[in-house]
Amino acid sequence: MAKKGWDEFEIGAMLRTFDGKIDDIAATRQEDRAYSQNSSYTASVADWRLIKPIFNKDYCIDCQFCWVYCPDVSIISRDKKLIGVDMDHCKGCGICVEVCPTNPKSLLMFPEQADEETEIASWPKKDEEEA
Amino acid sequence: MSEMKKIKNLKEFSTSADRFEGANLLCPGCAHSIIVREVLNATNDDLILSASTGCLEVCTAVYPYTSWDASWIHIGFENSSTAVAGAESMYKALKKKGRLKQPDRNPKFVSFAGDGASYDIGFQWISGCMERGHNIMHIVLDNEVYANTGGQRSSSTPIGSSATTSPAGRVSYGEKRNKKDIVSIMAAHNIPYVAQVAPNKWKDMVKKIQHGFAVEGPVFINAVSPCTTEWKFDPKDTMNIADLATDSLVFPLYEIIDGHELNITYRPKNIVPVEEYLAAQGRFKHLFKDEYKYLIKEWQERVDEKWAYLQRREEARV
Known part of the structure; x- marks a missing residue:
């Protein structure tokens, strides 16, 4: 360009x-x-990021809290379903993870170099104490 | 009057097509863009926007980029309100003369400004707009400090807050004067709608913004905008701080219709002590030293008094 x-x-x-x-x-x-x-x-502001959110759709209940509270329009929702994170515009603030109400959370922050598939495979289990 | 956008729940709200873009240069975790998105998504009508000098303006209009998908103008520090008021007057005049190209569209006029540009520098301009009765909405993104220029105090900075021009140290506990009650001042203009909102209560916010768009005349909205840089907390905690602000009643959510009809729109189930709100932020860290603890007590008394006042006023309808 x-x-x-x-x-x-x-x-x-x-x-x-x-x-x-x-x-x-x-x-x-x-x-x-x-x-x-x-x-x-x-x-793109992707180079601002030190940690990145990874979205695990298995636990998502499509409450859309992350969508409404994302400051960078980086949570992509279509037809009332969350479909992913816009990694060009995400600055890695971590608000989406904080507001996620599921147990375990369906969005978690990982270091920028983390591999998405590996992290989803080893996703934390439900925290019984918190429930 | 165009039809109001129906937003029953968050799922429905999430089908909105954003008109504010990412890759703006606001800090990670900044509440400004959350507020802006909630406001812009509250309507499907065309928007004519302006912003005063401040974080929002410098971060969303960095040459050669703009983050706005609607008509947006920036002129000076003080005159975001008068800029859209001018546009609104022109719109009305062209409408009257029948010279609008698309007369069936109902654009909404919104100006955004920080607390510096509203409480201090643009105060006279806003007051003028309210008095002249333009059909505009002025939204204050109240982060209680001049965050864009490095954290100088504004007249919105609360007692005890450490700002760069009122630093806390050996001889001082920081800002000495209390926050200006801009909501009451604006309500005293007898304008149709004045409200205080918070980004964490999105539904309350959308309801108030839609009410503001529906009424004819000037509307003033004061939105608390937790600032991760100047309030000194972790970017991920923006919504938690906003929750503390509304639940501790430091930022009570209410509206004033026609200058007299006061409604409290959010009553926290569990009122959080002000101490928790203060403890979560670095700018109040020094208040927890023994010699300044009395300030926290005074603060709690002030908040309680204000809350009692609001409840009495709601009951008395004056």
């Missing part, structure tokens, strides 16, 4: 989020939007 230089920009520093026209943005999902190179959606 070739970025525009300082003096090639429109006067007044007006940035357009989309290429082309979107009529009803509130009804258009992110994957259907034609983001322009000026939308931060096309950028």
Whole structure:
């Protein structure tokens, strides 16, 4: 992606989020939007992260607490189901894990280099004391 | 009037298509973006937004990126409210002249500002907007400090908090003056709707925002926004701190309709002592030294008094 230089920009520093026209943005999902190179959606903050969330759908009850409390729009929910974490935009704050009500939690934080399949295979068991 | 978006539960809410994007540069665990998302997702109508200088503005509009999928403008520190008020006046004028290209759409006008830009710097501008009766909503992201510039005190900073211009140390316990009661000040403008919200009570928040969009006239919303950097807690605890703030009644959730009808919208089942709220944050760490313990006691008394006042006012309907 070739970025525009300082003096090639429109006067007044007006940035357009989309290429082309979107009529009803509130009804258009992110994957259907034609983001322009000026939308931060096309950028990534993945390198901020030291720990990352891993999502285990076996325990998820689709309560959507993580979706509503995610500060970085990184929990992807479609049709009332949680389908995954957007690793380009997740900053690894860990709020999703804190608010997860299941036992064991369906989201847990692991070091950035952890392998998803290995961690899901060795997921912690239900904590009886807490229940 | 366009139809209000129906949000019965969180599952239904989660079908909203976000109009705020990730990869903004807010700190990990920042409550600002949680509040912004809850507000923007509360409606399906078009949005005309502005933001005052502050964390939200500098982090969501870093050249060459923007994190907003709606019309958004930034002018100065003080005038996010007047910027959208101007847009709203123009919209009304064009509507009256029949020159709107899409007259059936009902855009909502929302301005975001931090506590510095609302309690101090933009105070006069906001007061003007409220007095002139523009059909706008002003939302304060109240993190009780000038977080963007390094944590200077604002008039929202509470007693005992250690800020860079009122640091706690050998001779001082930090901020000396109590927080300004902006909600009462705005309610005294006799505007249709004033409310205090918290991001952890999403349903209460959405209800109030929708009420605010539905009424004709200026609306003022004060939202507590726990700041992981300046309140000094772990990023993962943002929602826990917000829970403590609402459950200890340091941030009671209530609304004032037409300047007199006060309703308490959230009554915690178990009221948490203020001490727990203070202990969870690094900015109040020094209050737990023996010589400053009396401040915690005073704080609890202040919170109790405020809560009793709110309950009396709710009952008396004045």
